[in-house]
Amino acid sequence: MKRKLLVCSFLLTLALGFSMEANAEEPNEELSVEAYEASGAAEAGYSYEQYVNFINMPEMEETAVAPFTMRAGLSDQQSKVLSLLQQQLGKPYDWGGNGPDRFDCSGLVVYVFQNAVGIKMDRITYQQEVQGVEVGLDNLQVGDLVFFGPRGATYHVGVYIGNNQYIHASETSVITTDMQYYKPDFARRVLNTSGGEVTPTPPATGDKVAMHRFQNINTGEHFYTSSEAEKNQLAAAGWNYEGIGWYAPTSGNKVYRVYNPNSGDHHYTLSSSEKNYLVSIGWQDEGVGWYSDVNQGVALYRAYNPYVAVGSHHYTASQAEFQNLLASGWQNEGIAWYGR
Known part of the structure; x- marks a missing residue:
């Protein structure tokens, strides 16, 4: 009898082991490309990597919080944002949700800031992360935006x-x-946080411009421009619009744009020496493309692919994209310039 029990115990343990191993090897269908495409995350402007990072966030239980009451020392903007925020508690999540009944994380920010204090926020987290001013996580105030993920590729706010x-x-x-x-990984402040009555005013946008990013699906070249006319012309010509790559200041250090009439390639550089050399060997000088932030706000990384003739350089504010390029064999050429 003892031998039978030992055999049964061994078989049960073996079966459980196989079961656990099988379960461990089962893929998480929620992280599949199909699930990403079906979720609406792509349509909402999020990359697959950002989607995966968001899904992999730990499951969080709601923290108890007392009903809102006017707090001493808060500015008018802070009080209004806090009040409207708490009115949204419990509403369901939806990729691309802009409210008032469903939200995704950045949609909640857009809805609350617009309707509470009239501040227009950009729609996606990696666009919102350059609005306002940087604040330390040890110096947060009510209404500050807290971001999760690397700069340029944040996946939650x-x-x-x-x-x-x-x-x-x-x-x-x-x-x-x-x-x-x-x-969170870092924070930004867009509200007036001084006490007393204030008039809600949007953050200044006149000192920066959106840099539009395109890709030529035939050659692989990426192209960057702040010109709405040029943007529309490229879209009409069939270039793939990839959204806003970063925000550039309206003044600062010059970033030069040159064009190779033989290959059809563009190159961008802070270096006047590099620009002058390229012009001397036949590239065309197209002037100043935009400016680099003298305060070195958001780094734009430069990578080089030695195996292609067109689109051999790539520029990105996303550390994740930059690291992926390096892992694929591109060469690290450091920081090209700075955005705001």
Whole structure:
């Protein structure tokens, strides 16, 4: 009898082991490309990498928070944002959700800031992360935006509400979370945080311009421009519009644009020496393309592909994209210039 029990125990253990191994090898269907495409994340402007990072966020239980009451020391803007934020608690998550009934994380920010204080926020997290001014995570105030992920490739955003907590549209619904459970990577401030009555004013946008990013699907070349006319012309010619690559200041250090009439390739550089050399061997000088931020706000990385004749250089504010290029054999040429 003892031998039979030992055999049964061994077989049961073996079966459980096989079962656990099989379960461990089962792919997470939620992280498949098909799930990404079906979720609406792509249509909302998020890359597959950002989608995966968001799905992989730990499941967070809602932190209890007292009903909103006017807090001493808050500015008028902070009070209005906090009040409207708390009215959204419990509403369901939806990729691309702009409210008022469903939200994704950046859609919640757009809705609350626009309707509470008249501040127009950009739609996607990696666009919002350059608005306002940088603040330290140890110096947060009510209404500050807290971001998750590397700069240029953030995948989530919340709004700080004090007491080490933030409100955000999680994977299921709008909830309050304590920062000790899931800490953001950096923060930005777009509100007037001085006490007393203030007139809601949008953050200044006249000192920066959106840099549009295109790709020629035939040659692989990427092209960057702040010109709406040039943007429309490229789109009409069949170039693939990839959205806003970064924001450039309207003054600062010059970034030169040159064109190779033989290959049809463009090149961009801060270096007047590099520009002059290229012009001396037949490239055409197309003047100043845009400016680099003298305060070195957002780094634009430069990578080089030695195996192609057209589109051999690529420029990106995304560290994740830059690292992927290096892993694919591109060469690291450092920081090309700075955006804002």
